[in-house]
Structures are given as C-alpha cells and as structure tokens.
Amino acid sequence: MENNNDIPRALGRISYGLYVVSSSDGGKFNGQIVNTVFQVTSSPARIAVGINKANLTHEYISRSGAFSVSVLSVGTPQVFIGLFGFRTGRETDKFGKTAHKLLDGCPAVTENAVAVMTVKVENSVDMGTHTLFYGSVTAAETLSGGDTMTYDYYRNVIRGKTHKNATTFNTAG
Amino acid sequence: MENNNDIPRALGRISYGLYVVSSSDGGKFNGQIVNTVFQVTSSPARIAVGINKANLTHEYISRSGAFSVSVLSVGTPQVFIGLFGFRTGRETDKFGKTAHKLLDGCPAVTENAVAVMTVKVENSVDMGTHTLFYGSVTAAETLSGGDTMTYDYYRNVIRGKTHKNATTFNTAG
Numbered sequence: 001m002e003n004n005n006d007i008p009r010a011l012g013r014i015s016y017g018l019y020v021v022s023s024s025d026g027g028k029f030n031g032q033i034v035n036t037v038f039q040v041t042s043s044p045a046r047i048a049v050g051i052n053k054a055n056l057t058h059e060y061i062s063r064s065g066a067f068s069v070s071v072l073s074v075g076t077p078q079v080f081i082g083l084f085g086f087r088t089g090r091e092t093d094k095f096g097k098t099a100h101k102l103l104d105g106c107p108a109v110t111e112n113a114v115a116v117m118t119v120k121v122e123n124s125v126d127m128g129t130h131t132l133f134y135g136s137v138t139a140a141e142t143l144s145g146g147d148t149m150t151y152d153y154y155r156n157v158i159r160g161k162t163h164k165n166a167t168t169f170n171t172a173g
Numbered sequence: 174m175e176n177n178n179d180i181p182r183a184l185g186r187i188s189y190g191l192y193v194v195s196s197s198d199g200g201k202f203n204g205q206i207v208n209t210v211f212q213v214t215s216s217p218a219r220i221a222v223g224i225n226k227a228n229l230t231h232e233y234i235s236r237s238g239a240f241s242v243s244v245l246s247v248g249t250p251q252v253f254i255g256l257f258g259f260r261t262g263r264e265t266d267k268f269g270k271t272a273h274k275l276l277d278g279c280p281a282v283t284e285n286a287v288a289v290m291t292v293k294v295e296n297s298v299d300m301g302t303h304t305l306f307y308g309s310v311t312a313a314e315t316l317s318g319g320d321t322m323t324y325d326y327y328r329n330v331i332r333g334k335t336h337k338n339a340t341t342f343n344t345a346g
Contacts (some may be wrong), residue, residue, distance in 0.1 A: 006315045007218050007290065007310050007313040008218075009288070009315045010289070010290045011212055011218055011290070013244045013287055013288040013315070013321050014190055014210055014212060015187075015234055015321055015323050022255075036211045036212065036213065037187055038340075039208045039224070039304055039340050039341045040223045040303060041300050041301055041340055042207065042302075042341060042342045043302060044300075045184055045207035048221075050211075050213045061308075071183070071187065072291075102292035115179070115182070116188055117180065125296075125298055125305075127213050127219065127307070128214055128216075128217075128219075128277050131215050132221070134298075134300070137180050139180075140182075141183065142182045142183055142186070150323065151188070152321075154248070166215070167212050167214055167215060168212045168215060169215045
C-alpha cells in the first residue's frame, strides 16, 4: 500500500508566487490575494488563475470577463496582504487607499507590485469549490526591478497565513 | 495607450517550481520537465498541469489517464534536466538509468525529487498548443527535507534554458 498521508506535505512543496487578482463591476473595483497564477501557453500569451466561487472577485470576473494580475514584491507588508487576502470587498473598499491604475480598462493594483497585466477571459473551468479562469494577456507593464514574493517566502519567512478559500489551503500543510 | 511591449517581461515575473511529469503507455515509461504544476482546489486535493501536445508524455497521459509529479530539489544537476527537459522519449529511454518507482500504478521519478504524487486525470482543457490536464491526487510521498528548485533559481542562478515547447517560453523573456 502507498502512504497517502503525505498528500498535504507533498502539495506544500509546489512553488508559487503571490499576486493580487482584480476585476471590476461597473464602477466598483475589487481584488484579492491569489497564489495560483500561471502561464498556460506562450503563443498566445495565456494566463490561468483559480478563484474561489465564494469570493466577490469571482463575481466581478464572471460579469466583466476580464481580470488583472499584480505580481507582488518581496517587500510587500503584512497589512497589505491582510487587506487583500483576509478581508472581503463586500465590507471593505480595498482600492480606496491603494495605488492602482486602469490597464486596458481593468483595475490593477500597482502598490507593492513589480508587474501588472490584464487578461481577457476566453473561458472558464468549473473545479467544484473554485473556477479556473483563463485567457490572453492584452496589456502588461513592469513596474520595478524588485524581487518577487514567493509563496514559500511568505509562508516560511514572514510566517504568513493562508485563507481557507485558497486553492492551496491544506489543513495538515 | 498602454505599453504592451512588456508582456514577456511581466510574464517572466510569475513564480514556478521545476518538476518531472511522468506517465506510462503499457509497460513504457516517459517523463518530461514542466514548470506549470499547480494546485487548483484543496478539497479534493486537485492538481493541474500544462503539457505541450507535441510531447510523448502528452500521448501517454491521454491514453493512461494518469500522471505523476516529481518535485525537483534545488541540487538537481543540469545533466538530469537536460535528459528530461531537452530530449524526447521517442529516441531516449529516460527511465533506463533514472531512479523511479510505481506510485499508485504510475511511474514516478524519485531521483532528485523531494516529493512525488500521482494524479488521476478527471478532465482536460484544450489550450491550443498545450493541454491542461487536471485531477485528484491519489497518492503522494515526501522523499527528503531538501529545498525545492524554483524556476527562478534554475533560470537565474544555474542559467538554465527553457525548451521551446514549454508554456512559458517567451522569446523576449
């Protein structure tokens, strides 16, 4: 028999970055912390992201058909991650005091970001608790030469927490 | 106007690890280097991976409906990455001299790996040049306490190359 008990620990060895994924609904902006952003093809430049169905950002992406990705820098403060990762846009205006811009019509957080890109959703995949949205990058900018925050650094150096709605929330991991 | 010229550089700031994804066809084993492995849901523990349609591993996963992921350690030698990343299983028996095991019936490379897991494919998404395969983790083992190889480390410290069939091959990045 195989030892299946190591699934959470094995999953914990997959590498990720840390991102804010944002979208809009009419004039309202919202965004959330995500670690599962990844490129799925190079031609065209196509990005996928997994978003929990319970999140406001999920509603906004579903309605607007677009999202932005802000790649966070290693110096991103905990309070910023707390705002975007552990509070809901249903109760808090996350963009009110956060530097951002419109990138190809989509709100993108520029604060603590080393790069931003906007993705036009081509399609989505129902993954149960989460939806995988994917599409082509229509615009992108690099903002600074700083190092990117890795999820490993966030977890092990900053001792950051993972929200229960994350794709990688593993109780034993 | 937005500056779209930064798309390759912005994409280059997304973080990845480095993995061997393996599968079988009858008694034949094959595997390849992949950087886009990611967890898409936590309940169930579900993994997705992007594989180029031109690759032999793509054929094997399509036929067998299963694949393994070996999470590579930071000490993985270049010659190993060359074997699994830049040679085709159509001409080379990559498993002949490589330590591996069967994990829930699927061949998994254990050499240079800090963790292995086997995924039963639930479904796939046609992404043009690539297919995104995803499914639940049926078995997993952690193999050592070593650090994982990040794609950034591979590219910037080891100065490793990216195969043209990778999801993240960007000519300017």
